[in-house]
Amino acid sequence: MKIDKQQISDLNKSVETKHLIQLDFIANQLQHKGIDGQHIIKKLKDFQVAIPSWALGAGGTRFGRFSFGGEPSTLEQKLDDIGILHTLTNAAGAVSLHIPWDIPQNYQAIKDKAAQHNIVFDAVNSNTFQDQSNAKESYKFGSLCNSNKAVREQAIQHNIDVINIGEKLGSKSLTVWLADGSSFPGQLNFQETLKNTQDSLKTVYKSLPKDWKLFIEYKPYEPNFYSTVIQDWGTSYMLANECGERAYTLVDLGHHLPNTNIEQIVATLLYKGKLGGFHFNDSKYGDDDLTVGSIKPYALFLIFNELVYGIENNPKNPDLAWMIDASHNIKDPLEDLIQSLEAIMIAYAQALLVDQKQLKEAQEAQDIVACQEILQEAYRTDVRPLVRESRVQMNAAIDPLAIYRSLEIRKTLIKERGKNSTASGL
């Protein structure tokens, strides 16, 4: 299934007048503050977030999974789903593949399909946290960190295979997330485990094409419940430095201990030119993988405030790889992603409204009350008309969720793919 741009234009009509009144109001308000609304809108139009191929199906917990009808069961269908998202939102112009779940049968066909949808191939993801049925070695006790050399070699080779697949599709980066760790004190020797991981990552890094980047993810716990080899940004940063210039830390919002100040980590990595990628989601307890902005939208804004500042002021840091990494346990995945994209755009727009000059002055004057006012002035502004306009200008939907529903897309997908289709993966 594919949505027609004309359909969207037609459906936009019914809310166009309302939209223009709201846009006019905010544009005037911003003008009074000396802010050019079109400039913000331009930035919003350019912002693209990758959708991981595994996010199109229903997620689950260890207590089970409630399946969802019409899930994409092939890579082609996954690309179609992202195509729908991108047509509606103009914000999902990239896909992030997970290997071995998404190994293309026919590379040219896949590339054509993606091109049709205006989708590019962002970072490829390796998987060494599960055993494949044909695998010789098991990752039960770790992969790149494993004390058993044969396991490490298998995991290294897998990463090299993933790079090769990515190269054929046009990806330029590899994301490594390791579940490696331990569930019991004493289970592994921390120092040797770290050394093994370091050596393995260096070997993978050496296999990278010259124009590729390596993203090293960190996470404090789960699926291991005592220790994780790359437990925090400090470990990831240290390993990235060991690997070399094109190795970077990747921040996933849900991968932190309770109460962590994530925006400070983001700022530190940008300062050091070592922030490579960013995974969006939201959470209340742990790595809950909820819809972006559904729990802590102000924290998301504060993080975007650092990202906007860093993009402006840290030329050494590369362009970031943005991705949504959420688990759609009880919502229609496409609706969940539409809500996530909206929350990202809103936070980004709010951050773009922060008066950096005024903020710097207030910081230098150590006028804390004013600093807070400046941030909250931006955050409390209703920027949704700007976000909507950024879509209108690209022929996307003023209200993507409403159009998704009025077009009965899920119903069509179920008709096409069946009630019990299952996304490849977990």
Add this chain to the structure above:
Amino acid sequence: MKIDKQQISDLNKSVETKHLIQLDFIANQLQHKGIDGQHIIKKLKDFQVAIPSWALGAGGTRFGRFSFGGEPSTLEQKLDDIGILHTLTNAAGAVSLHIPWDIPQNYQAIKDKAAQHNIVFDAVNSNTFQDQSNAKESYKFGSLCNSNKAVREQAIQHNIDVINIGEKLGSKSLTVWLADGSSFPGQLNFQETLKNTQDSLKTVYKSLPKDWKLFIEYKPYEPNFYSTVIQDWGTSYMLANECGERAYTLVDLGHHLPNTNIEQIVATLLYKGKLGGFHFNDSKYGDDDLTVGSIKPYALFLIFNELVYGIENNPKNPDLAWMIDASHNIKDPLEDLIQSLEAIMIAYAQALLVDQKQLKEAQEAQDIVACQEILQEAYRTDVRPLVRESRVQMNAAIDPLAIYRSLEIRKTLIKERGKNSTASGL
């Protein structure tokens, strides 16, 4: 497979002398403090912990599962596994069934099998967190709490069915753990949801045979990640009071927010006569379901200290239903359970050593330093010889883990059941 008591006696021989020297030493030490070692040993011999039927297979996380050879695939085989545990440890003389995973085909055969192993049927557990293939209604949005009456009725009926099954086997209590809750703000109306849950529980309570008890479990999060209907002991206690005299709160060690003082909750419930059951496990981050005593053995001791005090001083509180509720992701489940039982016995023995009279005096004198010394004196004592002797006197193993390994039990189970047998359940 079944272990012969004679085999155990034979294998005990090799470590008997060593054991007796250690026992002699600790008995003398205790005698000097006016403590009768045999009295402690007697209590240890009587302490029995139920094994849940789902704990005999490998657990998993949402990222996958590493299977284990020789898993029991029928209820009979599960009972055999518990029989092995009980023969080795003399501490696992009960089973806790999970319905619908463990519905007996032939009740008499199951009862005979259990009797053979000296196993009784402890609390039965209902399951309304998963959809069964033949179910009419889905629990995706809750069960006893559901805003849809038909779902609530199905869930109530399931609980009544579970009671009926339990009755035929000799169980005397029903444990209700609800995954009910929400993953997003606004998803449900807290007040109506609580009211529905209360009404449903009351209906289940009314269906209980007169000599049965109802245990209401609580948990702050997972599998729902924004709210859980019975989020804490306060909610469970409130609901138990609404239900009636034979409704109680059940405490699972892993079901608390970070840093919760669990021993105080235990003391409060005992004081009110409302502590019904107890699920053992250990954790560092969330409901990690690790081997008991593997992470925070001192916290376990402090909890046992309250339990021992309450058992002595709160006659109104019923005898507690003890159960191990852990998930064996990377250890052989039987070895994991042996380690858990050992940790429980050690903590219990240490708690029995606390000089309650001295402690009370120090508390009344507000001599905090002395209070700590008294607790730590008990905790720092090496009580393992007492625990071992409690087994010796019951013809069980001095060192259950060593004997389990020397008898190559897992190897035999794999031979009997195959490498890929899977425990019924998740």
Add this chain to the structure above:
Amino acid sequence: MKIDKQQISDLNKSVETKHLIQLDFIANQLQHKGIDGQHIIKKLKDFQVAIPSWALGAGGTRFGRFSFGGEPSTLEQKLDDIGILHTLTNAAGAVSLHIPWDIPQNYQAIKDKAAQHNIVFDAVNSNTFQDQSNAKESYKFGSLCNSNKAVREQAIQHNIDVINIGEKLGSKSLTVWLADGSSFPGQLNFQETLKNTQDSLKTVYKSLPKDWKLFIEYKPYEPNFYSTVIQDWGTSYMLANECGERAYTLVDLGHHLPNTNIEQIVATLLYKGKLGGFHFNDSKYGDDDLTVGSIKPYALFLIFNELVYGIENNPKNPDLAWMIDASHNIKDPLEDLIQSLEAIMIAYAQALLVDQKQLKEAQEAQDIVACQEILQEAYRTDVRPLVRESRVQMNAAIDPLAIYRSLEIRKTLIKERGKNSTASGL
């Protein structure tokens, strides 16, 4: 010092046009949704939050305190400060006294002063967490919970004294916050401590005038670091039930373990008719006592959503006592309070915008995506013009902070009171 309403009107003039344009826009927007803006504004005008007498001076941490000039050193001066706040914001029409820090010398003079400022006397607070220089007994090891009867009696008597003082001023409720607890395992007997606390609270309750209410606060830790007697809402609720009908639980936002779902607690207490009072502040780590809305404004909105629902639907629950309980370590306390009041009003206004009918329908249809949209539609709306208008209609400031600064109030206070004046209290 006292601000003239005329001064405010004059200063409002310069931003009046801007305000009216914004107000007009939002009013129109709401009208399209069938919401009467004036109705919201009316509710905002009526909402009054008590200022605790201790919040007018600089707070501190255990690592020290940075003093602030012009702090009020008498109760009269504290009332003057609240008068300034109330004149500016029309939202601070009540004071909450702390005894013994605020014992009036001359009751009539104090009542007159308060009346001048249109300030009423809200709940009075007792203090049994510090030793007074003339005290016979020490609270080092607890007050109402103390195993020493003489200490308990002193603490009970103090609470009765506080009631008597409150009665003379027109207060109608007593707030009891207990620091009571322990810093080391074994230090106290949980059951006896709870019993002592229960008995002491009952005695205090019996001394309440018939038209008074008792508010029982809870807190998990600090200043005790192992256990706190009233550690959670469950314990407070249990104790309130033991005391009687006019005893209620008081929720302080900062008094929870990490990740607690506070809005659910609020809903549960409202459902049971047992929510008495509410202390506002914000926090990232523990009881940080930061400016309201400075860290988690969405959580504040979600809580207000439950409060608005409960006020509408739980007639059994009494009117709530609202108070700001923050510690102004590095901001000018009056500026901090102005920011807090603004954040409260914004969250309240957003909650009033939630379409409860639509929400209920979405909940019943189990349309989670729609539920979230409905809440976020209200939250993302820029309600500040409504809040400003609620002030304009009461001759208060459109922008209280700007006027506070343009009138150079702090400068005047320093001139009047000196650079080194210190608020009575800690």
Add this chain to the structure above:
Amino acid sequence: MKIDKQQISDLNKSVETKHLIQLDFIANQLQHKGIDGQHIIKKLKDFQVAIPSWALGAGGTRFGRFSFGGEPSTLEQKLDDIGILHTLTNAAGAVSLHIPWDIPQNYQAIKDKAAQHNIVFDAVNSNTFQDQSNAKESYKFGSLCNSNKAVREQAIQHNIDVINIGEKLGSKSLTVWLADGSSFPGQLNFQETLKNTQDSLKTVYKSLPKDWKLFIEYKPYEPNFYSTVIQDWGTSYMLANECGERAYTLVDLGHHLPNTNIEQIVATLLYKGKLGGFHFNDSKYGDDDLTVGSIKPYALFLIFNELVYGIENNPKNPDLAWMIDASHNIKDPLEDLIQSLEAIMIAYAQALLVDQKQLKEAQEAQDIVACQEILQEAYRTDVRPLVRESRVQMNAAIDPLAIYRSLEIRKTLIKERGKNSTASGL
């Protein structure tokens, strides 16, 4: 006051027989495992922990302080208190001064006094978290990080002054703990703040004598409640690398977010040769500064297990500076320190018992159950006789707490110094 070694010998007599029986038992038990008890005892005798000068008085919280009689009010008296501790325990042979609280009036006299007590001068601590009465600039908004250059310069100069004082006494290291951070989003620019801190630390580092080390402490929050400049080990490690070879990270047990795996951090730093110092205490919620081993003794053991391993295997890492950093809010500080020293020695002894060879084999065999057994075998052993013997061999007390009490030391101190003497400091 000073204790006589002879007094101790005499008091030891009454428990000597009991001690020898226990020692004999454990020595035999160890011998059977091929462990030489005397070797362990030798290591215990050599282990010395510094006492910070501020730990001899009562601590407090922001809610107040309960004073303790006989507190040392001069540096001489503080050294006397440490002398008492060291005589009793043979484990407190060092002092860590805090400037400006402990600036010697007469250096020679102070050095003589310390020599008399066999106390050496360990790391000196600077204080830039409080304003001194005569200070020109305020640290209210930070010190080494401050956006105001004059403040940074004052803070740098203070650190240089501290080094100079330390040099005169024989210290060889400077510990920098920064309270620097922010309490509100937007208050400071993370990147500039980090840069300022880095530059300031480098300047301090350059002022270090060639045989000195710099220890950089980290802490996630308190006294700032939104961000802390050096929030975690990663930031500290990064800054230490920027400074140079003799700059190291210092780990304080209480300075971590909930659930942090501290032992892994310790291992990582040892692996990198960058662990410089260690502050002992215990906690349940935050930086509670409780008696060592009073809350999580197993975690302490696991940390010591890494330390013992690192000391053996990481020759590149320097000898560590050990210190107790606790706050004695409700216990007699000297009794609290005696309990802390005992807990440290016990954990150290247990860690020394771990069979590293067996552990490595089990790790390589990925026999998790065995790994846990090996650690718990060491931990469950009652090592107290070894700890006691390590004291006996140095003419210190078998039971330091009992002797402290029987000599009525606190009573004597109160007689000598008065009931209301106050330790210099906070």
